[in-house]
Amino acid sequence: MPKFFSRTVIAGLSLVLAACGQSSISLSAAPPETTGEVQTLSEFPIPTQAIAIAAPVEDVWAAFTTSEGYQAWASPFAVIDLRVNGTIEASYADDATVGDPANIVISILAYLPEQFLVLKTIQAPPDFASQDVLDRLVSVVEFESLEPNLTRVTISGVGYTDEDSPMREFFLQANAWSLGQLNAHLTEAASE
Numbered sequence: 001m002p003k004f005f006s007r008t009v010i011a012g013l014s015l016v017l018a019a020c021g022q023s024s025i026s027l028s029a030a031p032p033e034t035t036g037e038v039q040t041l042s043e044f045p046i047p048t049q050a051i052a053i054a055a056p057v058e059d060v061w062a063a064f065t066t067s068e069g070y071q072a073w074a075s076p077f078a079v080i081d082l083r084v085n086g087t088i089e090a091s092y093a094d095d096a097t098v099g100d101p102a103n104i105v106i107s108i109l110a111y112l113p114e115q116f117l118v119l120k121t122i123q124a125p126p127d128f129a130s131q132d133v134l135d136r137l138v139s140v141v142e143f144e145s146l147e148p149n150l151t152r153v154t155i156s157g158v159g160y161t162d163e164d165s166p167m168r169e170f171f172l173q174a175n176a177w178s179l180g181q182l183n184a185h186l187t188e189a190a191s192e
Contacts, residue, residue, distance in 0.1 A: 035150065036183050038176045042156075047172050050154040051179040055186040057145040060153060061114045063186060064141065073185035074178060077103075084110060088119070102126065109138065117141040129167060137167075149190075153179060 035052045042048040053060055063069035070078040070090065077096035079089045088106040089098060096103055105123035110116075119139045136159040144152045155175045160168045
């Protein structure tokens with residue numbers, strides 16, 4: 001990948017993070033000590049959690065960025081349009097369809113294949129959170145190949161304020177659950 005492109009993407013990511021009120025963020029986290037164990041690396045101001053999954057980075061990426069892969073571990077309904085300004089539209093309802101107002105719709109702000117995603121929730125189920133809160137929160141999901149069959153996934157939430165403690169706590173639990181589900185799915189797939 002050309003250095004100019006990498007620097008442009010990182011500069012763009014820095015602008016996104018700065019717009020969310022964060023002056024700096026480290027995009028590399030300390031490695032989890034145990035494979036398959038979710039570790040909370042930071043709770044505030046940028047909640048960060050990571051897990052090392054015994055699977056190649058391309059498998060972890062596909063599970064996170066394809067409709068079929070996402071449905072296997074995250075939600076029974078998911079439609080993913082992987083591109084800048086594309087979306088992840090998902091629901092925990094088996095009978096959900098595209099465009100349902102109760103669906104979760106996440107915008108893909110930026111990505112580098114098998115390296116990172118920058119995501120912003122643009123629609124949540126009714127009564128979940130105010131649009132003001134959703135507008136300032138961004139998630140950065142990093143994928144790092146540690147070995148041929150070992151990948152670290154790190155999720156960081158950017159844009160939280162002191163007043164967002166209940167939302168931050170909710171996402172610390174939800175992201176830990178999600179990382180655990182992703183790990184369980186890929187571990188099971190590897191044993192088949």
